[in-house]
Amino acid sequence: MEILLRLSGVIDAVNRLFGKFVIWLILAATIISAANAIARKAFNIGSNAFLEIQWYLFGAVFLLGAGYTFLQNAHVRIDVLASRLSMRTRMYIDIVGILVFLLPMCWFMIDFAWPVVMAAYVSGEVSSNAGGLIRWPVYALVPAGFLLLGLQAISELIKRLAFLQGKGPNPLLQGAHDGQDDIHGEEAQK
Template sequence: MLRLAHIMERICTYAARVAGLLLFALTAVILYEIIGRQFYNTNSVALGELQWHLHGVIALLGFGYAYTRDAHVRIDLVSQNFSQPFRMKLEILGIILFLTPFMILIIQHGSDFAYRSYIRSEGSNGGLGLDHRFIIKSIIPISAILALMGAYSVVLRMIVVLRGNLKDPYESKELWKS
C-alpha cells in the first residue's frame, strides 16, 4: 500500500518540479516582453497569452503535490478539536465523497473541453495570439488526475497510520524522500 502511495506521490512531485522549471520560462517571457515593450516599442498578444498559459500550467500542476504535503486549503475550525484518528477518517471520507466526484467531473468535462478545442483547431481570438489552444486546455484534466493521485496517496498513508503501522502520514520523514 505504501509502495503505491509512494509512486503516486513521486508522480505529483515530478509534476511540481516541471512546474518549478516553468517558472524560469515564465520569468524569461515576462522579461522579454517588458524589454521589447519598453525599449523597442513592440507589443505581442502571443507573449501575453503565453504568460497566462504558463501561469495556469504552473498553478494546476502543483495541486497533487500540495495535497501530498498537506499544503492545501482546509478549514480546521471544527476538526482541530478532534483526535488525530477521527480527523484522518474525516479526511478520507472528504476525499472519497467530495474531492473524488468533483475531480471526476473535471476530468470528464475538461477532457471533452480539450478534445473539442483540438477538433476545431481552436486558437486565439483575433488570430494574433497562440494557436493550438487544446494544449493548455488539456492541462485541466491532467491536473485533476494529479490532484486525485496526491489525495489518494495521502488516503493510503492514512489507512496505514490508522492500522497502527505508521505514526503520521505527513510527519514521517522517510515517506517524503525525493
C-alpha cells in the first residue's frame, strides 16, 4: 500500500500543477477578451483568432482542471444523501463509482478523441472562420483532460482503499471545502 500511496502522491502533485496552471489560463482569456472588445469597439478591429483562442482557453480550463477539481473534492456531490451514510459506506460508493463509471468513461473519451486529434493534426485542419486557428490543439485537450481525470481517479481510489484499511486519512475531508490538507483522528475515521 505504501508504494501505491506514493504513486497517489505523484498523481496528486501533477494535478496540483495543472490546477495552478489553469488559473493563469483564466487570466489570459480575460485579458484577451477585454483586449478584443476594446479593439472592436474603439478601433473597429476584430479578429476571429482572438475569439477562438478565448474558447480554446476556456476549454483548457475545464478539461485540464477536472482532475484538480476531483483532487480538491470540489466536484458535484449529493451531500444531502451522502451525509446520512457512514463514512465507510461513502467510501465503498466512491470506489464503485470510480471503477464502474469514472474510469471506463475516461478510457472511452480518450479512445474516442485520440483518432480525431490525429486526423486533425495530419490534415492540418483549420477553423473555417477567416483568420481562424488550427484545430488539433483544442481537440487534444479532450484526451489530455480525461487522462488527468483518470489518473486522479486512480489516486482517489488508492486513497479510499488506504482509508478503509486504516492506512491513510479520510480523503473526503481533504481539499477545497475545509481548507485543510491533512486531517487525522477518530472523527475522520467514522
